[in-house]
Amino acid sequence: MVDTPIKANSTRFEYIYIASQRCECGGRYAFLKQSLLTGPPPTDRLDCRCQQCGRERAFDFDISSFFGQLDKYGRFEETDRAFRKALEHLKAGKWTDAEQGFLRVIDPDEGEPNFGLALFYLGGLYLNLNQPDRAYEYLARAADIQPLEPACHQLLAFACQSTGRPDEARRHLTTMLKLEKRFGPAEEHG
Numbered sequence: 643m644v645d646t647p648i649k650a651n652s653t654r655f656e657y658i659y660i661a662s663q664r665c666e667c668g669g670r671y672a673f674l675k676q677s678l679l680t681g682p683p684p685t686d687r688l689d690c691r692c693q694q695c696g697r698e699r700a701f702d703f704d705i706s707s708f709f710g711q712l713d714k715y716g717r718f719e720e721t722d723r724a725f726r727k728a729l730e731h732l733k734a735g736k737w738t739d740a741e742q743g744f745l746r747v748i749d750p751d752e753g754e755p756n757f758g759l760a761l762f763y764l765g766g767l768y769l770n771l772n773q774p775d776r777a778y779e780y781l782a783r784a785a786d787i788q789p790l791e792p793a794c795h796q797l798l799a800f801a802c803q804s805t806g807r808p809d810e811a812r813r814h815l816t817t818m819l820k821l822e823k824r825f826g827p828a829e830e831h832g
């Protein structure tokens with residue numbers, strides 16, 4: 643199964659992304675091999691196999707933002723640093739610093755816009771700050787990237803409830819319960 647290429651701004655992020663994904667059976671993926679498709683857009687294909695059921699899946703990443711630009715290959719370091727710092731701020735209750743940090747992490751050019759965990763934390767932060775519209779925007783993106791994570795659907799359901807989307811809230815709660823039933827009790831997200 644191959645989907646639309648996922649925008650990545652660094653090679654390292656491709657592996658972070660795969661580590662955040664689950665197979666339909668709930669298992670995590672092991673990396674098999676990498677190949678470059680010339681495109682357009684230039685695409686990095688990572689073939690993976692589920693460690694639990696053995697099903698194979700290819701992940702395609704759109705690498706046009708850094709392909710051939712050697713100076714940009716290491717730029718995930720900065721994004722990773724920003725992510726860790728933002729988490730520290732979050733734990734310390736420094737909401738504004740945490741918000742700025744996560745926004746930096748998911749910046750479409752400087753960061754990684756498909757960083758599911760950062761989108762999840764940012765959405766959760768906006769729920770805490772009573773900004774449900776923003777929470778909805780980021781949690782919807784997080785759930786889109788990690789559709790098999792019960793925690794994403796749970797927070798998104800809260801955001802739906804607070805933004806006048808009762809039907810959508812119910813849908814996400816149902817999804818959350820189904821996923822928990824399939825995969826067992828929700829594992830700590832992150």
Ligand SMILES: [Zn+2]
Binds near residue numbers: 695
């Ligand atoms: Zn599997």
